Each structure stands twice: as C-alpha cells, then as structure tokens.
C-alpha cells in the first residue's frame with residue numbers, strides 16, 4: 001500500500017512531502033476509525049493539513065507490533081553496538097533534514113525558526129549521546145560467599161509508551177527515544193495533538209535509518225482516547241510522560257492497572273532568586289531568557305522572580321528594559337523575531353486570563369499584558385511582567401505557561417529559601433549571587449530537581465533533568481536517563497552449596 005502523504009509548501013517557501021498516516025510497523029497507515037487531527041498554524045490561524053488520529057483499536061495494533069518487535073530476533077538479538085549504529089544513522093539523517101524538520105516545527109508550533117533549528121541540534125546531540133551509550137550499558141558482578149557467584153544484567157523494560165507535549169515536539173521525542181532505543185526497548189510514541197506534524201517526517205527517517213519494523217511506532221491522537229488507551233494498555237510495560245501535572249497524576253493512576261514503570265516530567269513554577277550581591281545586569285538578561293524563551297512555554301521556565309529588597313527597584317528597571325528591547329514579537333520565520341505566537345488559542349486565552357487575574361488581585365502590570373496580533377490574526381501576546389506580586393496571588397502560585405513573569409520581594413536568605421520552596425512544584429530554580437558560599441548553600445536547600453547558579457534554563461543533554469514534589473518522578477538525559485529504560489536482573493549462580 002502506498003504511504004499516505006501530502007505535498008506542502010511552508011511559509012518560508014520550503015517544499016516537502018509529509019507522511020500523514022499512523023506510523024506502525026514501519027508503514028504509514030490509516031486510522032481504524034477514520035479520525036483526523038487538523039493542525040493549525042498559530043501565526044495566522046489557518047489550517048496546515050490533517051493527519052490520521054489513532055483510536056484505541058489502532059493503539060492495540062501498535063502495541064502488538066511493538067511487542068512482536070521486542071521478541072523478534074532482528075531487535076532482540078541485535079548487538080548493542082549495532083543498536084548504537086542505528087541511532088547514529090538516525091542522528092545523521094536528522095542532521096541532513098534539519099532545515100525541513102525545523103521548518104515544520106516553526107509552522108506547526110509557532111516557535112521562531114532559529115529556536116527550532118536549535119531544537120534540531122539538540123535532537124541530533126541527544127541521539128548521538130545515547131548512541132554512544134548503547135554498548136556501554138552493563139551489569140555488575142557481586143562478591144557474596146565462596147559458594148555463590150552473583151551478577152546483574154541490565155535489560156530493556158519492554159514495550160514503552162511515550163507521551164509527548166507540544167512545546168518541544170521533536171526534542172521531547174528525542175529525549176525519550178534516545179535512551180529507550182539505546183537500552184533495547186520498543187516504543188509506541190504519542191505526540192501532542194497540537195503539534196502532530198514534524199514527528200511524521202522524522203518517522204520516515206527512523207525507517208530509513210534501518211530500525212526493524214515495530215521498534216518505533218508513532219501514533220498521533222488525542223489525549224483522552226489514544227493517550228488514555230496507551231497509558232491503560234495491559235501489554236505496555238512503561239509509560240514515560242511529559243506534560244501538565246494534572247494529566248501526569250491521571251496517567252500515574254491509569255498506569256497502576258498493570259503496575260507500569262513510570263517516568264513523569266510535569267509542571268513547574270520555578271523560582272529565580274536575585275540576591276543583593278548578584279551581577280544585576282546578568283541576572284536581568286538570564287531572567288529574561290529563563291521566562292520569555294519559547295514563548296514562555298517551558299516547564300522549567302523561571303516564572304517566579306524573587307528579588308532582595310535592597311536591589312528590587314534596580315533589578316526591575318534592568319529587567320523591564322531587557323524585555324522591551326529583546327522580546328521582539330512577530331512572524332516566527334522572520335530573523336529578528338524573538339517571540340512567536342502561543343501554540344493554540346486555548347493557551348493564548350489561558351495566558352490572557354492570568355493577566356486579568358494578576359490585575360484583579362492587585363499586582364502591578366509593569367509591561368505587556370495585551371494581545372499583539374499580526375494583521376488581526378495569530379495567538380501573539382506581549383511579553384508580560386507583573387511586579388509587587390504577593391505569595392497569596394494565583395499568578396505567584398499557578399503555572400501560566402506563557403511569556404508571563406511574576407516578580408516578588410524578599411528580605412533575607414532564609415526568607416528567599418522559604419519563598420522559593422513555598423510551592424507544590426519542584427522542577428528548576430536559579431540563584432544569582434557572587435558569594436560562592438551562599439550560592440551553593442542556597443542551591444542545596446531549594447527543593448528542586450535542577451538548580452542553575454548564575455544562569456537560568458541552560459539545561460544540557462549530558463546532565464540529568466527532572467523534578468521533585470509535583471514536578472515529576474524519575475530523570476531524563478545524562479547517564480541517569482538510562483535508568484528509566486533498563487531494569488536490573490540479578491542472577492545467582494550456586495558454586496557448590498549442597499542441601
């Protein structure tokens with residue numbers, strides 16, 4: 001059967017053919033129910049194209065194919081080195097197709113093209129990083145008694161469901177595919193319904209790289225049916241999820257049906273602390289990058305900025321100046337654009353509703369807060385800064401997920417740490433101080449999975465990423481990311497103990 005495809009020309013003039021089917025067993029196929037997802041360009045609110053959407057029946061099929069691939073000699077018995085080679089090949093193909101992939105990402109998601117190109121570099125880097133690990137994942141020998149020899153094997157977990165968000169569609173897929181495949185698992189990956197397109201082009205590269213059929217399956221679909229079917233499936237061994245805390249909690253419950261292994265990376269309200277001994281100019285620039293990049297749609301965005309009273313006015317002035325001069329809102333394909341549209345109308349309305357909430361609760365709107373359409377279209381919002389925010393306010397406590405920051409004041413270090421930790425979340429945190437002792441002391445005391453000292457959100461694929469409290473369970477990236485996709489089997493060998 002010929003693959004389902006559509007010929008497209010992107011706003012930047014790039015022409016390409018995009019597969020539109022569900023990618024199951026290395027083929028692009030129609031959904032059983034005929035359901036579709038229509039993808040919308042958030043820049044002008046026009047339709048891009050429609051793709052197949054998986055029903056629970058399609059999920060059953062994808063899981064069965066992934067199970068068969070797990071037990072098939074072409075994958076089960078492949079050498080670890082060869083597994084790594086397939087990942088290297090996939091990285092090479094992504095590198096060759098970087099421009100098309102970044103184009104689709106910008107078109108579908110609204111992120112500036114330069115950022116999408118950066119995301120693609122991350123995809124390539126992550127795949128190569130885990131490709132290198134594929135034949136370096138091994139167990140231990142454990143001395144016990146003279147009559148026992150014990151050793152451990154690191155084995156794949158099995159069929160892994162991977163549920164992906166829309167803010168970094170390809171990068172989040174790579175974070176999950178790299179370690180899963182390096183460890184020898186098979187995968188059914190469900191992209192977010194808001195951004196279903198780039199992963200379909202990428203799926204074709206998976207096939208071209210030479211992965212056996214069924215090792216990676218990509219099933220676009222809606223959360224409440226395809227996602228739910230995947231997270232509750234009795235023949236899925238693991239679910240890895242990135243998305244909102246509410247959905248993460250729901251998935252955790254659903255996954256309990258057959259006690260699936262889980263990795264969750266969920267929401268955040270990450271604090272950025274500016275102490276009076278900080279380099280204020282640098283703090284302002286990093287604080288800007290830490291909240292306004294990717295339209296503020298970053299789970300680790302440092303969306304609560306806490307500033308010591310003695311430098312509060314100085315910092316606010318410097319920060320607002322950086323926002324006004326750097327955060328150029330516009331067409332994501334234009335070179336000088338820093339900020340494109342929010343991904344969907346729902347997200348756009350959500351961010352604007354928090355502007356109303358901030359005003360109603362008495363915070364000071366220092367800049368922004370209004371829609372910023374181009375020719376009357378698009379989900380653009382001015383970068384928004386609220387000052388004089390109090391810990392009781394919703395904009396201080398709730399994740400907004402937009403170009404929206406809440407700035408509050410603290411007196412001393414103890415209050416700064418208490419305020420930083422006064423949240424149900426625990427993903428990232430940033431500390432600005434030139435006092436080495438203070439910076440490390442505070443980093444140690446903040447309840448977060450990641451702390452940046454004198455920067456914000458400069459995550460790195462070689463370093464573990466994840467949260468504590470209601471920001472998640474488990475780690476991705478770095479060597480720690482492998483633990484999420486392998487399990488330890490202990491083998492006890494009797495060396496002569498008689499009963």
Ligand code: ADP
Nearest residue numbers: 164165191192222223224227228231243244247
């Ligand atoms: P958002 O609220 O920002 O859209 P979600 O956490 O709901 O974020 O979505 C992240 C991913 O989780 C998406 O791929 C979405 O389809 C999926 N998802 C949403 N609801 C469910 C669910 N009930 N079960 C499984 N996956 C879901």
